Each structure stands twice: as C-alpha cells, then as structure tokens.
Amino acid sequence: MKQLIIRADDIGYSEAVNYGIEKSVKEGLIGSAGLMPNMPFAEHGLKLLEGTGIAIGQHTNMCLEKPCSDPKDIPSLVDENGYLKSSRTYREAFKNGEDFVVVEEAVLEIEAQYRRFKELVGKEPSYFEAHAVMSNNLFKALEIVAEKYNLPYQKARFDGKPTTFNNKPVVILPMGSMSPEYDPFECLRKGILEFAREDMPNVFVCHPGYIDDYLLRNSSLTINRAKEVAMLCDPKVKEWLMDHDVELLTYDDVR
Numbered sequence: 001m002k003q004l005i006i007r008a009d010d011i012g013y014s015e016a017v018n019y020g021i022e023k024s025v026k027e028g029l030i031g032s033a034g035l036m037p038n039m040p041f042a043e044h045g046l047k048l049l050e051g052t053g054i055a056i057g058q059h060t061n062m063c064l065e066k067p068c069s070d071p072k073d074i075p076s077l078v079d080e081n082g083y084l085k086s087s088r089t090y091r092e093a094f095k096n097g098e099d100f101v102v103v104e105e106a107v108l109e110i111e112a113q114y115r116r117f118k119e120l121v122g123k124e125p126s127y128f129e130a131h132a133v134m135s136n137n138l139f140k141a142l143e144i145v146a147e148k149y150n151l152p153y154q155k156a157r158f159d160g161k162p163t164t165f166n167n168k169p170v171v172i173l174p175m176g177s178m179s180p181e182y183d184p185f186e187c188l189r190k191g192i193l194e195f196a197r198e199d200m201p202n203v204f205v206c207h208p209g210y211i212d213d214y215l216l217r218n219s220s221l222t223i224n225r226a227k228e229v230a231m232l233c234d235p236k237v238k239e240w241l242m243d244h245d246v247e248l249l250t251y252d253d254v255r
Contacts, residue, residue: 001245002192003201005170005254006232008033008208009059009131011049012042013219017209020229022048024208028232029241031250034059036131037116038068038084041214046120055126055250057154058117060110060142062101062133063087064218068112076102077109087132094134106141114145127165127251129154152255154203160195166255169200177207182224184231185240192246201254208232 008021008030018041024030032055035042039061049056063084067074071082079085085100093100117125128151130142139156146153157163160174173191176182188204196202209215209225216222231237241248 001247002196002198003247003249003254004192004196004241005032005201005203005249005251006030007057007203007205007251009205010034010036010207010209011045011056011059012036012039013064013209014212014214015041015044016212016215017041017207017225018045018048020209020225021045024206024229024232025049025052025054028208028229029238029248030206030208030232031055031248032057032126032252034127034129034131035117035121035125036061036064037113037120039065042120055252056121057127057129057251058114058125058151060113060128060130062106062109062130062135062138063090064131067109068116069109074102074105074109076100076105090133090135099135099137101135101137101141103137103141103144106135106138107144110141110145114149114151125151126255127152127154129156152251154251158205160191162197162200165201165203165251168254170203170254171195171197171200172203172205175205177221177224177228179224182227184224184228185234185237188231188237189240192241192244196246201249206232 034057071078152166154165155163176187206228208228
C-alpha cells in the first residue's frame with residue numbers, strides 16, 4: 001500500500017482561488033492545505049474551510065503583497081514601495097546565480113508570518129514550508145525558524161527523490177502544473193506509478209482554484225488551477241486511487 005497526502009497550496013491568494021480550494025476540500029480529495037498568512041484574502045479562505053477539519057499549514061509567502069513585518073526591517077525582501085519582491089525577481093536572481101535574500105531579514109518575516117498564522121488559525125501549523133521561491137538563503141531561514149519554534153518543516157524537493165517532513169522521510173511527487181499541456185490526473189497517475197514509495201508517505205502538491213482578476217494580474221498559474229479542481233473532485237480519480245491501493249492521509253496523520 002502507498003500512502004498519499006494530497007496538498008493544496010495558496011489559501012488566501014485570491015477569492016477565486018479560495019473558492020476552488022473550498023470545493024476541492026469539501027467535494028474532493030484535499031485533506032491538507034497551506035495558508036499564505038500575509039495575504040488580504042487569508043481570512044476569507046479560512047472562513048470557507050471552517051469545520052472541515054483539514055490539516056492547515058503555513059505556506060510562507062515571500063513574493064506577493066505586503067509583508068507581515070515592517071518593510072524597513074527587511075530591505076532585501078521588499079521593493080521601493082514596501083511590497084515583497086516578485087517571484088519573477090527571485091527567478092531571475094536564481095538564474096544568474098544570485099541570492100539577494102539576507103537570512104536574518106528572512107527570519108524576521110517568516111517569524112512575523114508565523115505569528116500571523118497563529119492569530120488567524122488559532123493553533124500551530126500542521127506543516128511549515130514556503131511558496132514558489134528559489135533562494136538558498138530563504139531555505140536556511142525557514143530551517144532556523146522551524147528549529148527555533150519546533151515546527152514540522154516540509155523540506156522542498158520536486159524530483160521524485162526522498163526529502164523530509166518533520167525530520168521523517170517523504171517523497172514529494174513531481175509537479176507539472178506550470179506546463180501549458182498539463183493534465184492533472186496524468187501527473188498524479190505517473191507520480192503514483194513511477195515515483196511513489198511504499199516505505200514512506202508521498203505528497204502530491206496541487207494549486208486548485210478558480211480565476212479572477214486578481215489572479216490574472218499576479219500569477220502565471222491560472223487555467224491549470226481550474227483543471228486541478230475538476231480532477232480533485234472527479235469520483236473516478238478517487239476510484240483509481242482505491243483500485244491502486246493508495247491510502248489518503250493528511251500531514252496530521254504522519255507527524
């Protein structure tokens with residue numbers, strides 16, 4: 001038997017994303033979802049998920065909207081208007097072999113988002129990781145905060161090889177959501193058959209959501225979010241998982 005956590009990222013990204021996550025939880029396969037604590041739509045997303053009992057994690061957001069800490073204290077992370085630097089800025093720096101993130105500043109913002117998470121959710125995160133950013137210094141900062149507060153850190157790795165969650169081995173299945181030809185079920189099917197392990201939990205990361213103006217203006221991941229909602233709510237997908245001896249778990253089940 002293979003154990004699988006199906007995770008939704010981006011609670012709070014936009015109202016439409018929140019509605020897609022809500023449907024994927026209430027009518028679909030999502031049992032764990034990550035909250036972006038600094039986003040204006042975070043409270044809206046949490047309200048939609050009240051009473052569902054899902055595992056809610058801290059999906060630390062360092063590349064969109066205003067930070068939770070004072071911008072003056074984190075100059076390496078913000079633009080001239082005091083907003084967090086964009087994911088494109090991170091991608092370009094990573095491509096050039098640069099890392100503009102100052103570890104100590106990243107720690108301040110991650111801690112501020114952790115405090116905001118607890119204020120919004122009312123409890124500790126079921127898991128702890130970060131949104132869509134490539135920065136070794138950010139990863140260092142995440143590990144520092146996780147160790148300081150004893151948080152269940154999900155270490156990122158998307159090549160199908162083992163990584164760790166809360167210092168225990170897990171596999172994060174490869175993602176294909178940024179591909180224009182993305183087929184969510186085919187990606188899940190391939191991940192289960194070719195990469196999933198029976199000796200440790202496996203994680204399939206999704207970004208279910210619907211599309212609104214805010215998303216169109218701020219994200220390159222749009223149509224494929226709606227595709228994932230449809231896949232996650234398709235009874236045939238659940239039947240396929242059962243037929244292939246896949247047990248669905250949440251992060252709370254494996255901590």
